[in-house]
Amino acid sequence: MRSYFERWFQALWFEGHHRWAYFFLLPLSGLYGFFSSRCSRTSVDTLPVPVVVVGNLTVGGTGKTPCTLALTAALRELGWHPGIISRGYGGYQRVPAAVLPASDPAQLGDEPVLMAGRNLAPVWVGRRRVQVAQALLRAHPEVDVLLSDDGLQHRALPRQVECVVVDGARGWGNGALLPAGPLRESLSRLATVDAVVVNCASETPPMSLFSGMAGSVMSLESSSWISLQDPNQTLPRDHFYGQSCLVLAGIGHPERFFGQLERWGIVVERRPFPDHHPYRREDLPAHLDKPVLMTEKDAIKWRRLGLTQGWYLPVDAHLEPALIQRVDTLLRTKDSHG
Structure with missing residues (x-):
């Protein structure tokens, strides 16, 4: 159901569909703008670092x-000496907590776990970002x-x-x-x-x-596919050229990923999911007869579900x-x- 509504609103917002709904919803947008402008007056805390x-x-x-x-x-x-803070969207953690590469994305969020896995900086999450920042700085005074x-x-x-x-x-x-x-x-x-x-x-x-x-x-930019179960096993980006692959994406704009793979010559069987989707093994067929490809963000969760035929594509900006x-x-x- 959530996936249906996401697609419906995406079509309204970005594709010009459902014009009748646009005019129906405009008064609600006015209310949203009014209340968000009032929230913008929230007092700002201070931190010892920029x-x-x-x-x-x-x-x-x-x-x-x-x-x-x-x-x-x-x-x-x-x-x-940077540190990274995040709300940890998709996770249930409320109080400040450190994120490690092996942390549970269901608790701390998929994107924070992804960032922690890059080992560039300490990553902390929590509902109140100022408190998260303060906790990170106490734990890492070098930041x-x-x-x-x-x-x-x-x-x-x-x-x-x-x-x-x-x-x-x-x-x-x-x-x-x-x-x-x-x-x-x-x-x-x-x-x-x-x-x-x-x-x-x-x-x-x-x-x-x-x-x-x-x-x-x-x-x-991306260069190689990485095995879901063995990160030391990689394949060149064009390895799946001409092959039919089951491609899943639980990100904000799945079509960007699907389209990219099609431009690389991969025959894409689309499996879009809502952003931050809490995957279950039942989301894919029990018997897979083709490679399963996904984003790095999806891999954070599928790695914990025992999928052995999966490959993910890290990207760097x-x-x-x-x-x-x-x-x-x-x-x-x-x-x-x-």
Whole structure:
């Protein structure tokens, strides 16, 4: 049922379908905008280190987690000692907790476990990000900058830098606030952020996505498939060329993944699932007669279910040097966002 409603709203927001529903829902969008503007007046706490928030204005996946990891790696190379905080969406953990590569994604969230597995920085989760940040800093006093994976709308969290990531293919959708559109905040919010990062395969994304702000292009790169059960076993990216494969994706925009594999010559049997889906072994046929391919985020959960025929595709974000330099400069010179 959840998957049906997600597809229905995606069609409304990004494909121009269900126009009658758009006009019916517009008054609710007005109410959403009114109450969200009141929430924006929440008082801001203070932290002893600067914070970079990597967020988005739209519902669904845009590439925030790969962007967060890429910025973390870049800041390490510049001499910073980063830590990562997250709400842990999809998990049930409420109080601050450390995330390890072997942690349970059902408890701490699939994306935090994925980030912890990269071993770039300590990762902590919890419902209240300021408390999470404080707990991380107590456990890791060497950390001198925090990156928040999502949290643009978490007003209590202080931040020196705000990066908004947008899907270059879907953009801002129909431009309306929830629920008539996919926007968590009005596009006027872009006037207050520090960078708009377009997740786009093309080097020339539509300029309308930047809305006059300092913009940057981010590309996702991958080279090898990794075995679900043995991470030391890899296959070249083109190994499954011409083969029929069962491809599952429980991410914000499954069609991006499916389309990418089809461009690589793979015959894709689609199995889309809702974002952060709590997989069960029954979600796939008991007897599999073809390879099963998935994203790294899906693999975090399927690895614990004993699937032996699965392969996942890690992706790394490539950021423009100008964006990295801008973030570094702002961290060293800018006061916190009010």
